[in-house]
Amino acid sequence: MMADHDKTLRLLKTARGQIDGIMRMVEDDRYCIDISTQLMATESMLARINADVLKAHIEGCVRQAAEMGSEDEKAEKLAEIERVIDKLAR
DSSP states (O other), X not given: OOSOHHHHHHHHHHHHHHHHHHHHHHHTTOOHHHHHHHHXXXXXXXXXXXXXXXXXXXXXXXXXXXXXXXXXXXXXXXXXXXXXXXXXXX
């Protein structure tokens, strides 16, 4: 993985902590809007982490394939990015 491992792990652990907190909120029968707010915050954090990972992939793996890879490697990396964009658009 080309993304900053330490930063990515730290952010994922933070998101896991948020999810643990949300689970406690559900167990404690907290107010629905408060739970929803925390869910949206966690989703936002995960989206930012994903964006960082994808940017690092483009800057590393995709750039390397574009500069030094075979035509098949270039086509595969572009197809990967297209599939991710399709998933993100859903």
